[in-house]
Amino acid sequence: PATFGVTQVIAGWTEALQLMPVGSKWRLYVPYDLAYGATDRGAIKPFSNLIFDVELLGIE
Template sequence: MKYILSALVLTLFVSCSKDKESDYVAQNEQEISAYVAKNNLSAQRSDSGLYYVIDEPGTGAQPTASSTVTVEYKGYFTDGSVFDAGKPGGLTFGLNQVIKGWTEGIPYFKEGGSGILLVPAHLGYGSNDSGPIPGGSVLVFDVKLIKVN
């Protein structure tokens, strides 16, 4: 009986977590679609749900998901509130050390390229709060790929 109760509690916990994620996935999709329409963006949607806009494709090297890159960026919510901004000249990091939306999105650009990444929560911080970012949030990033290191 003890094992059945434990299994039931675990099933309920997993089900609730999935329901919460399902809720924000649908919400995020609507929020991103509305943002794209409102701002008249020519965004493309990947199979994972990442939206990206390529303003300038760039002409240099193109990174892979495991590259180290230098990127200038500004991160904000769809209401325009800024939650982070990199320093002038860019920030250097490995694409395997950042949120999934960046690991997938930055390789759409070549060196010198710039654009926008619209990251749904499941490719960002999920349902977890992270500093000024509430769980379930859509993240918008203006990015410029300075260098593939």
């Protein structure tokens, strides 16, 4: 598990985390404009749409 603030992640995660109930598991399909946009992030190329499997274990 990872711990982070809702403002420390890409915009697509910020939007999804605010809608997720604790204990839920979601597959997030994040369009490039809510991810890293035109920025080259090394392994993540510009304009990349991203997919994440996320489980929200708790909120502090």
